[in-house]
Structure formats: structure tokens, C-alpha cells
Amino acid sequence: MRVVKDLKIFSKDDFPKYLPKLHSLYDDLFSAGKGFRSKLIQRIGKHLSLNERQELLLAQTIEFIHNASLLHDDLIDRSALRRNKTAAWLKYSPEYAVLAGDYLLARVMVNLSRFGNLRLIQYTAEMISDLLEGEWIQDSLMRDWNVQLNQLDQVHDLKTASLFKWCLRAPFIIQENYDESLHQTLDEMGSLLGLLFQRGDDLLDFDIRNDEGKALLGDLKSGYLNSFAAFLARNFKEEQKQLLRKCETLDAVKALVGIAEFNRAVQEFDDLNRQVIELYDHKAKSLESRLAPEALGLINDLMGLPSLLYFRKSR
């Protein structure tokens, strides 16, 4: 079994040299990323004995799509920063940000069609359309201060979870393993992983397990009630919601809610997500009958993911 190593996702040789600013834009974009999704591909790939070409193709595909969505997302949200750097649409231009994102998506299709697995191309295209639907619908929820957790979950299933589903399923598809019940289970697991990742990420906004130092209250300030904010505000009266949206600092949020109530909400939110993790573990265990004996180690690896994604720590 191979170990997970650093893959070079972005190579300047893959992109034309005559396009001004493209290389430097991509350099900025890819150099600061954690490459979490490509590492997930590798983590799964090592159990399935993917060859290097397959692994690189999948890792590049997911990272290109993810980064294309970030380029577009920052412009839609008018976010000034991406990974603590000036966002591409501000540093270069909105036009270049859109084109650079489109170009990454085009490269994905070029690379996949060169490889020639039609099912993988179809599934990837479906994933991109889910992602865009999620972005579209999320935009309609901006400044919607009464949105509820279950509504946000539906958006995140399209916007965030579609990428996780792809990470879990694509390594099997590239090996031409199309077992329907296996893919159904992986799809459901991806859905739960996406949910947990998004909820964990939304907690960072409120400085919960924020080891990576993410800027606080970014969503709230940009007019978006994220999943934890929606959970926190679930029993708020209208005037409390009005005050919440005006909060500029975390201390102001805690003062509004009360520190004890805030901490209790975090605990209840964690408990809620522990139930999601239990459900995820149930699904992971059910893979046992669907995997080849040499790939069974994957189950253990997959079962460690929810803690990593939600609690941001290895189990």
C-alpha cells in the first residue's frame, strides 16, 4: 500500500504561457490551499491501488473544480480575502476571475475526456451542475435572517457535499467499479461528510475550534446566516434577530445570546452532529460486504473522517 504524498496539482506546463496573468493568478490560488479534497482522493486511492495517473487525474479534477468555485464565489460574495490573500477578482479583475474559473472547468473536461471514462465525465458534469445549483440557491438566501438549519442543509448538500460525494465515488468509477449499492452508500456518506464539513466550517466563524485562524463572523457580516447561526437563532424573537445581524464582533454575539446560552448552543449543536456521525459510521460499516478484501482498510480510514471534518481533529 502506498503512502499519501504531496501531489503537484497545479503545474504551469498544463496551462498556456501566452495568457497574461493566468499563471500568477493560479499560483496565488493553489499555493495557499490545503488540498484537503485531493488528499481525500489519495486516502481512498491507496486502498484501491489507483495508479499514479488515475490518482493525479482525480486529484487535479477535484481541486480544479473546487478552486474554480472559489474564484466565482469570491466575486459573487464580493469577498476581499481568500486564504488571507487578496481575492483574485480584486487583485486582477472580475473578468479574469470569471475566465480563470471557467478555464479550470474547461481543463477538467479536457483532462477527463482524454482519459476516456464516459461515466466519470458524466458524473463530474453532474457534480458541477449540483455545485452551481447550490451556489445559485444560496445566493437567494442572502439577507434571509429567518432561514432554518434544515433549509441550509439542503443547500449545502448541493454546494458542499457534491464534492465530497465525488471524492468518495470517483476512485471507484475510474476503476470501472459501478456497483450500484456501493455507489448509493458512498453517495449518502458523502452527503453526511459535506454536512459535517460545512457545519464544522460554520463554527469557525464563531471561533469554535478555529485553529486555522479563520476570520470571525465573515458569513454574518456578508449577510448570510450560516448553519450554526441559524441553530443559535432558532428560538430568537424578531428583535433578537435584528440585533444579531448587526453584531460586528463575537463578543457582541455572546453578549446578545448570553455566554452560558452560547456555550449550551455549541454543545447541543455538537450533540446533533454526533448523531450525524453515528449515522455515517453505520453506513461506513455497511461497506464491508461491498468492498474487495484488500480494500477493507478503507472503512477504518473513512470512519476517521467525520471527526476530522467536524471536530477538526484526527480520531
Add this chain to the structure above:
Amino acid sequence: MSTEFITLTKNDPDFDSYLWGTFSQTHRALPVETYHAATAKERVTFRVLTLEKVAAPAWWKVYFWSARPELFGLTLGPAVAAWLLHVQSINAWTKWPSWFALAGLFFLHTAVFLANDVQDHLRGFDRLNHRRGSQVIQKGWVTASAMKRWAWVNFALAVLFGVPAFLNAPLELALVCSIAAAALVTITGKYGVRFGACDLSLALLFGPLLTTGIALASFGEASFKDIALGLSFGFLTVWVFQVRQFEDLFRAKAENFRTFFGHLSFDRARKFALIEGIALLFIPPAAGVILNLQLGFLLLSPLVGLPLIFTLRRIYLAASPLSSSLADLSKWSLASHLSWTAWWVFALGVAWL
């Protein structure tokens, strides 16, 4: 202790017994996740709990909630209004058929909504959207199988109480029942959903068929006025049901659920609901003119329409099927129905007094 889950697909031999709740006498299976509902690929994950852990309330409380008391206005409102319309036959109120018709209608209402809960549980509607239906099956308080039995018992009681009332006007009521049966077949078979046939059938059932049926069963007579009154209620009721489809629009796409609004795009459904809603501000007063209501009540109608106007505002503000302004639309639309029902009952009641 960790939770016990079980995932079953439609072709699994145990699938139906878990869905119906007949797999065990000591445990209940609560559906926590449903994929590909109402298709051959359907897949449901259940959380299996002992009966003690389910902690169901007393059976009569479960029965009460399953009967959907919040929707009583949709059936009893038009019925009471239809009675009050027949002021000239008011002496007949003391006759048994009137009271039998009332009891029959109560049991019929309960039977219909219990059966609907079972059907929506099996089809996945209520498993996917926990704001729909009474949710007593999904909470494990009662099994789908038991609820189906309850529905039959209530239906039998409705028939039992309906027979004496039926004898008041057997031929006319047979015609009403035949049209109602055709409407029910259209709704349960989902025929012509795309063209609004199901919604039109609902309008007939909760409108003219209900008011003329009650008039015939209670007094042995019905006129075009009962139809006018029924149309006013029917269109309002179908609108109440239609706006509830908004919150399923997003899911309708994913799970291929078939509803009239599901076939329209969100934008078109929203426009349709707004136009219908605006028309509904004028339909009851127009029916009131036909029924010779007192001018004072007609002048009150803009005030009565306020909940409807608030509901329309929420629909107008919705930017997408997931907008929070649509979240409480069920309550608002029911309040709209209730306000018009109260208006009718007061207006016809005053005429009676």
C-alpha cells in the same frame, strides 16, 4: 449505547414490514433518511428503538393529533356554512340526520387524513419533510399499519353515520358520492397533475361536493347557492393545499414528486399562487352577493382578507423555494381560510338569527 440503525432498499424482503411497522411487537423503526422516494431504487435508513424509548403519548392524544384538528376548518367550516345557508329548513336541525351528517363528516375527515398520513409515509413525502402531516408515524408513536386500521374504522363509522343522512336524498347523494369517488381516484392516482386535475378535484371535494352533500344529507335539498358557497370554499381550500407545495418544490425536483406546482417552475408557481390569491380576495364577496349577504358583511371583506394579503406578501417576498418567508406558509394560509370561514359563519348566522 450507540444507536441501532438499519438501511433497507425497496427490494429487501423486510423493507415493507419496517415501513409498515410490523417487523416487531417490541420495537419501532423511525425513518431517519430516505433516498429515491417513491421509486424502485428507494432506500431508507431507520433508527430502531424499543417502545419504551419511543415514549409515545396516550393513544387518544395520538388519535387527536392524527385527526389533524388544525385542518378541521377545511371540512367543518363549509359544512356549518352550508347548514346556516338553509335558514328556511332550520327546524330540520333537530332531526337526527343533521347530527348524523355532522358525526359522519367528522369521522370522514379523520379517516381521510389518517389514510393520507399512511399514504404520504409510504410514498416518502412525510419522511422527507418533517413539517408535513401529523408526523406521528415518523416519531414512532403509532405504526403505519395501525394507522391504516384506524383509518378504516373511522371510514366505517363515517359510513355508519352517513347512512341515515344518505336516506334524506339517496339519488342526489349517490350522484354527489359518485363525483366525489371520481375526484378521489383522480387525486390518489395522480391523474392529470400537470394540468391541475388533482387540484381541481380537491376544489370539488372540499367545495361544492361538500356543501351540496351536507345540504342534501341534512335537509334533503340543495340549490345553486350551495354550489356558489362551495366554490368559494373549494378554491380557497385548494389554494391552502397548493401553497403548502412550495416547501416541497426543492425536494420535488430531487425526488421527482408530482404536484401541480412541482410541474411549474418556482417563478411560475409563485406567480400562479399570487394571481390565485388575489382572485380569492374577490371570490367570497362575489359568492356573498349571490347569496344575498348583508351589505355590512360585504364591506367587512377587505378586513377579512388581511391574513390572505399577509400570506400573499410572504409568497411575493420569497426569493427561492428555500426562502424562510415560505416556511410558515401553511399556518398563514390556514389562517386565511379560517378568517373567511368565520366571515361566512357569522354572515349566515346573523341572517339566521
